[in-house]
Amino acid sequence: MAVTMNDVAKAAGVSLKTVSNVLNDYEFIRPATKQRVEDAIAELGYEANLTARSLRSGKTRMLGLVLSDLSSPYYAELASRLMKAASRRGYRVLVEQSDAVADVELNALQGPFRQLTDGLLFTPLMIDADTIAARLGKKPLVLLGEHILDPRFDLVTMKNGEAAAALTAHLLASGRHRIAVIGAHPEESAGSAGLRLNGYREALDRAGVPFDPALIAPCEWRRDNGAAAVAGLLERGVDFDAVFGLNDVLALGALHELLIRGVRVPQDVAVAGFDDIDEARFASPSLTTISPGMEEIAERSIGLLIDRVEGVEAGSQGLHVEAGFQLKIRESAP
Amino acid sequence: MAVTMNDVAKAAGVSLKTVSNVLNDYEFIRPATKQRVEDAIAELGYEANLTARSLRSGKTRMLGLVLSDLSSPYYAELASRLMKAASRRGYRVLVEQSDAVADVELNALQGPFRQLTDGLLFTPLMIDADTIAARLGKKPLVLLGEHILDPRFDLVTMKNGEAAAALTAHLLASGRHRIAVIGAHPEESAGSAGLRLNGYREALDRAGVPFDPALIAPCEWRRDNGAAAVAGLLERGVDFDAVFGLNDVLALGALHELLIRGVRVPQDVAVAGFDDIDEARFASPSLTTISPGMEEIAERSIGLLIDRVEGVEAGSQGLHVEAGFQLKIRESAP
DNA sequence: CCCAACTTCTGCAACGATGTATGGCAGCAA
DNA sequence: TTGCTGCCATACATCGTTGCAGAAGTTGGG
Numbered sequence: 001m002a003v004t005m006n007d008v009a010k011a012a013g014v015s016l017k018t019v020s021n022v023l024n025d026y027e028f029i030r031p032a033t034k035q036r037v038e039d040a041i042a043e044l045g046y047e048a049n050l051t052a053r054s055l056r057s058g059k060t061r062m063l064g065l066v067l068s069d070l071s072s073p074y075y076a077e078l079a080s081r082l083m084k085a086a087s088r089r090g091y092r093v094l095v096e097q098s099d100a101v102a103d104v105e106l107n108a109l110q111g112p113f114r115q116l117t118d119g120l121l122f123t124p125l126m127i128d129a130d131t132i133a134a135r136l137g138k139k140p141l142v143l144l145g146e147h148i149l150d151p152r153f154d155l156v157t158m159k160n161g162e163a164a165a166a167l168t169a170h171l172l173a174s175g176r177h178r179i180a181v182i183g184a185h186p187e188e189s190a191g192s193a194g195l196r197l198n199g200y201r202e203a204l205d206r207a208g209v210p211f212d213p214a215l216i217a218p219c220e221w222r223r224d225n226g227a228a229a230v231a232g233l234l235e236r237g238v239d240f241d242a243v244f245g246l247n248d249v250l251a252l253g254a255l256h257e258l259l260i261r262g263v264r265v266p267q268d269v270a271v272a273g274f275d276d277i278d279e280a281r282f283a284s285p286s287l288t289t290i291s292p293g294m295e296e297i298a299e300r301s302i303g304l305l306i307d308r309v310e311g312v313e314a315g316s317q318g319l320h321v322e323a324g325f326q327l328k329i330r331e332s333a334p
Numbered sequence: 335m336a337v338t339m340n341d342v343a344k345a346a347g348v349s350l351k352t353v354s355n356v357l358n359d360y361e362f363i364r365p366a367t368k369q370r371v372e373d374a375i376a377e378l379g380y381e382a383n384l385t386a387r388s389l390r391s392g393k394t395r396m397l398g399l400v401l402s403d404l405s406s407p408y409y410a411e412l413a414s415r416l417m418k419a420a421s422r423r424g425y426r427v428l429v430e431q432s433d434a435v436a437d438v439e440l441n442a443l444q445g446p447f448r449q450l451t452d453g454l455l456f457t458p459l460m461i462d463a464d465t466i467a468a469r470l471g472k473k474p475l476v477l478l479g480e481h482i483l484d485p486r487f488d489l490v491t492m493k494n495g496e497a498a499a500a501l502t503a504h505l506l507a508s509g510r511h512r513i514a515v516i517g518a519h520p521e522e523s524a525g526s527a528g529l530r531l532n533g534y535r536e537a538l539d540r541a542g543v544p545f546d547p548a549l550i551a552p553c554e555w556r557r558d559n560g561a562a563a564v565a566g567l568l569e570r571g572v573d574f575d576a577v578f579g580l581n582d583v584l585a586l587g588a589l590h591e592l593l594i595r596g597v598r599v600p601q602d603v604a605v606a607g608f609d610d611i612d613e614a615r616f617a618s619p620s621l622t623t624i625s626p627g628m629e630e631i632a633e634r635s636i637g638l639l640i641d642r643v644e645g646v647e648a649g650s651q652g653l654h655v656e657a658g659f660q661l662k663i664r665e666s667a668p
Numbered sequence: 669c670c671c672a673a674c675t676t677c678t679g680c681a682a683c684g685a686t687g688t689a690t691g692g693c694a695g696c697a698a
Numbered sequence: 699t700t701g702c703t704g705c706c707a708t709a710c711a712t713c714g715t716t717g718c719a720g721a722a723g724t725t726g727g728g
Contacts, residue, residue, distance in 0.1 A: 056684080057686070095417065113426075
């Protein structure tokens, strides 16, 4: 059996509650008593039982993180940073992979997962604001990286549209006018794909370049999809001189397929992505992309969520944070 | 306040304990009673309080996963698979990033992290078997992917040495005799680096090729280290016709640096890695590497750990599982 | 018809911590 | 002395669940 407060209390010759008071920095304790208790704790190697503390206090000091797939580089890096940021403030992060399945997203909002956490960082892909509001309990929720701009919810996100427009403008400025977009998500009720596609269209409009639906390839956001999408465009004989992958792995998949087929990058076709994952810098050719300020997103979202959990910022509702972005011009689209 | 068992009991007109019995599939309950309780549960939307259950039962149904860095592609993919495997058996996985810091590894073995989990999947990098044995509590522990072959501990790993030898043999057979190795860890007390390096040396010995220490570049396992290591070799004028990155990201970093400097791959220098991360297949040129049977590792390690936690396999001690591997020959080292 | 054996259900205590209420004791003013 | 205030420590109840022991109710054999 583990050492309990009771054992410490006996060893120190005080009551159970006095031990609790020492641990919780209660004001009125005689220094001598405090010392005796602390000695007993050290001697017995006592460690507070977190489960019992949770039951009594209703807090777990864990935060939930709901995302589609931890194995995707962007989310892996984000999760890693979020965990480190949480750790600095004394919290842990419990991850739930939704696989972009609506049921799993719903369960994360109300099921046992919710119970285990004091607050939630949530990347909704398949469910919308009203659904979230309907299922949401009383615990704090911060939406992450997506486009649900709803006054009911806190949101930490990146400038998806603006950044996509900047990237598209860069491609246009370099003389590309037939820019294929890979990774559109026409089905999705909430997500970055739509915002980035909007940014693309805005940049086209501003430049007076007509929008051609034939250039838009819908697919999931994995490397093989990117490769398949480019293969499809080439086989359908679609004419394009640039590829905008709505995230980096798509762009890298596309890049690979182009090179295999003897299409020169960037000479024949320029390629650009979005996310600036570590891999982008080391691809050959290195990938032009958008760096979305992930460090800022991680810090701000964890900070905001913990503030909510601890009752700071209780007043303000639906705080919206947009991290800055940077256009990283590299070899694939100079 | 949330709905408790007491509320359900009152609604169903039975005692608290009967509700508990229904939830725990106690044998002797009249079907009618069971039905009433289940109806009440459904009507009130009762959900068991996991914290209270944990306090009472001493189990959390969470497993701990200790690894150096979740943002590295190999670990991200592994963590994702482990979580899915655990989820299928009704467990969650809580991740702790050690950053390869000995203190963090120690704390994971005995600190609060341990309390939150029923068992541990542990990737020791800085601490050895005796240290683990000394600090280990009573909860099950399965070592993961490393070389601590100790009868005291369960271990699920890959054939590091054998696979590295097979890869080296392949490079030798293709006519490369000056094979640089990137990512050696001379400081590390436990880890894959040493085993893979051993495999490399064995293959050299078998082929009668002399071992040249000048070809061994020690560094951490990130892309930029791989690039820097190759740059170092080139600048020191070391003569080599192949690069074996002890993992894929090192090899990809090296590949990038070589291409930038105008070294042709594979014509001038062949490049090979280890892990077969998704990215390897889509690199340009695609990366020759070792596929370590990650699915098998994930399934076996979670399965073994949960069996230990639930008291199955209680007899056998120090079970050692080695997953099979495959040599993936691609463009970078045909 | 009674006792044994089984089935079905219940009450109490416990897991290990914290909040509330309160009991002493010292010091000080009246 | 009495009464008050401020400091320090304690007892008890409580969070929501499950283990243990046992109390009813039911069945069946003799």
